[in-house]
Amino acid sequence: MNRRTLLAAAPMAAASGAGTAVAQGSAAPERPAGQAPGFYRYKVGDIEVTAIHDGFAPRALEGFIRNADLADVKRAMAEAFLPEAALPITFTTLVLRTGGRTVLIDAGNGDAGAPTTGSWMGNFRAAGFDPATVDTVIVSHFHGDHINGLRLKDGTAVFPKATITVPEPEWAFWMDDGRMAAAPDATKPAFAAPRRVFGPIAKDIVRFEPGREVVPGVTALPAYGHTPGHMAFALTSGGARFMAVSDITNHPALFVRNPDWSAVFDVDADTARQTRRRMLDMVAADRMQVAFYHAPFPATGHVAKEGNGFRFVPVQWTPAT
Amino acid sequence: MNRRTLLAAAPMAAASGAGTAVAQGSAAPERPAGQAPGFYRYKVGDIEVTAIHDGFAPRALEGFIRNADLADVKRAMAEAFLPEAALPITFTTLVLRTGGRTVLIDAGNGDAGAPTTGSWMGNFRAAGFDPATVDTVIVSHFHGDHINGLRLKDGTAVFPKATITVPEPEWAFWMDDGRMAAAPDATKPAFAAPRRVFGPIAKDIVRFEPGREVVPGVTALPAYGHTPGHMAFALTSGGARFMAVSDITNHPALFVRNPDWSAVFDVDADTARQTRRRMLDMVAADRMQVAFYHAPFPATGHVAKEGNGFRFVPVQWTPAT
Numbered sequence: 028m029n030r031r032t033l034l035a036a037a038p039m040a041a042a043s044g045a046g047t048a049v050a051q052g053s054a055a056p057e058r059p060a061g062q063a064p065g066f067y068r069y070k071v072g073d074i075e076v077t078a079i080h081d082g083f084a085p086r087a088l089e090g091f092i093r094n095a096d097l098a099d100v101k102r103a104m105a106e107a108f109l110p111e112a113a114l115p116i117t118f119t120t121l122v123l124r125t126g127g128r129t130v131l132i133d134a135g136n137g138d139a140g141a142p143t144t145g146s147w148m149g150n151f152r153a154a155g156f157d158p159a160t161v162d163t164v165i166v167s168h169f170h171g172d173h174i175n176g177l178r179l180k181d182g183t184a185v186f187p188k189a190t191i192t193v194p195e196p197e198w199a200f201w202m203d204d205g206r207m208a209a210a211p212d213a214t215k216p217a218f219a220a221p222r223r224v225f226g227p228i229a230k231d232i233v234r235f236e237p238g239r240e241v242v243p244g245v246t247a248l249p250a251y252g253h254t255p256g257h258m259a260f261a262l263t264s265g266g267a268r269f270m271a272v273s274d275i276t277n278h279p280a281l282f283v284r285n286p287d288w289s290a291v292f293d294v295d296a297d298t299a300r301q302t303r304r305r306m307l308d309m310v311a312a313d314r315m316q317v318a319f320y321h322a323p324f325p326a327t328g329h330v331a332k333e334g335n336g337f338r339f340v341p342v343q344w345t346p347a348t
Numbered sequence: 349m350n351r352r353t354l355l356a357a358a359p360m361a362a363a364s365g366a367g368t369a370v371a372q373g374s375a376a377p378e379r380p381a382g383q384a385p386g387f388y389r390y391k392v393g394d395i396e397v398t399a400i401h402d403g404f405a406p407r408a409l410e411g412f413i414r415n416a417d418l419a420d421v422k423r424a425m426a427e428a429f430l431p432e433a434a435l436p437i438t439f440t441t442l443v444l445r446t447g448g449r450t451v452l453i454d455a456g457n458g459d460a461g462a463p464t465t466g467s468w469m470g471n472f473r474a475a476g477f478d479p480a481t482v483d484t485v486i487v488s489h490f491h492g493d494h495i496n497g498l499r500l501k502d503g504t505a506v507f508p509k510a511t512i513t514v515p516e517p518e519w520a521f522w523m524d525d526g527r528m529a530a531a532p533d534a535t536k537p538a539f540a541a542p543r544r545v546f547g548p549i550a551k552d553i554v555r556f557e558p559g560r561e562v563v564p565g566v567t568a569l570p571a572y573g574h575t576p577g578h579m580a581f582a583l584t585s586g587g588a589r590f591m592a593v594s595d596i597t598n599h600p601a602l603f604v605r606n607p608d609w610s611a612v613f614d615v616d617a618d619t620a621r622q623t624r625r626r627m628l629d630m631v632a633a634d635r636m637q638v639a640f641y642h643a644p645f646p647a648t649g650h651v652a653k654e655g656n657g658f659r660f661v662p663v664q665w666t667p668a669t
Contacts, residue, residue: 061389061669062388062389062666062667062668062669063384063385063386063387063388063389063474063475064384064385065384065665065667066384067383067384068382068383068384080665080667082667083666083667106652107661108635108649108650108652108661108663109664115664115666117664117665143668146667153384154384314429323664323665324664324665325665328429329429331427331429340428340429341662342429343430343436343438343644343645344386344401344438344644344645344646345383345404345436346383346386346401346403346404346467347383347464348382348383
């Protein structure tokens, strides 16, 4: 009844004439700020996976792909309705809850990335996690956007209790002083990042070989080329199988669609291309759910063969976890 | 230093031998519960749009599409990596902040939907909104999943201050007593829902014709067929254009891909099919961002022609709003 009184002045029947159908405004509350927190939960058997978003970095298209014409790259961007100016490369890590433990796969940019990154910790906490209780961090490879989140620029260890585990061949490559000394100047920062992050705890680092079950249900698989020791991770729990493919591709709209294209980030382009085709073929044939570090958030879905390449089909968001 | 002491017992160098690389566990915190809240913000010029998720309802495939073989429907489901058993139909409404006003387009299932729906109010509040301050509700059509959120089953008006605006031809059809009396029993509940929701405030309802600017920047467009007065809404602000296409399709993986398929929910299948093709052609040609009520959350993206149908390309999630 109160409502009727309140709205007694509202026009009845069909609106007509000049102006808008509803003209009366009201004092509105402050504009609510911000996006929903960037985390997404799903299950792989009994393993609870939480994708944690760490923002994005815009990448100019010029010079990004070694072996594709810029016009073709722009066409692929347009087909995916991505921006014309620059590719927003996103970063999404995984948190696993398994066997009573909290396990990270990769750690994001920390405070060392582009200004549009660095939201990882806020999203991690919004998902109900505490960095002080992380048990294990599994590192896929030593690029800064995967490891800088382990240590702040001021030297603070972000996960003080965690055992840090890394691929043995990745360690062997990047921590080799002779190789760093021989590297061209442009490549030297790539050697500096792991030294900054891992140097203070070098003796405590656990190194794993390909084929190793790093924690129960999480097996490292060789996925070389992007970097010399780059690893993917097979998750198995009950009958469920899942693959965290790490950086076998950069943005799926470009490199799942065109698996022979080589981003400048690939250390060994030919090996990376072979790895990319081999793993995409496998997950497509098995219709296996996958996570890509650089797919749009929540960065998980499936892969299907299409033409000479593949297409990435994101999962349908669901509140059921 | 503390960290080194803590991890002194951790294995050094490459893990080898039996068991997993990292075997030691720890007392973990309680499993953090739940999914991130189901809201997503984006801009159309100066209009702030917030998509609000209202859960999903599983729909058996048998009998769902009038003019497609079940085998073809199952094939389309498999191509989209959707479940074999049933289609999860999702519900996503829009909240607009424009000109100091809070405007809803549709209101979700309220407390009258499937048990897996009803999360709308929680997501709406999580996005920083208050139902008491909603100024206007624009209704696309009178199906229960769009209007039941306006009034609880106990009769409570959910948006007590809001002006409720509805399509004039929709009102004329569903509120016609003679038409309800003549309807087959199976169709009568579709007439009951708008009477329950709108009956107590019938004289205060604002009815709009197609072509009408309902609130500044939001113009109703005829999109008949799904229901007799079903409307889409063009949003314009500055140079930005956007289309809320409401229910011109149900799930895009089925009906954007196969626009001639007719879901049983379409009141006039032929008209609905013509509307669907006309509007999909238009938004594809214009590369216009769209929102589908029944697309997977956040239910916004673009449409491109593909073969005899179209493909829906979801937006890339971004924290930037």
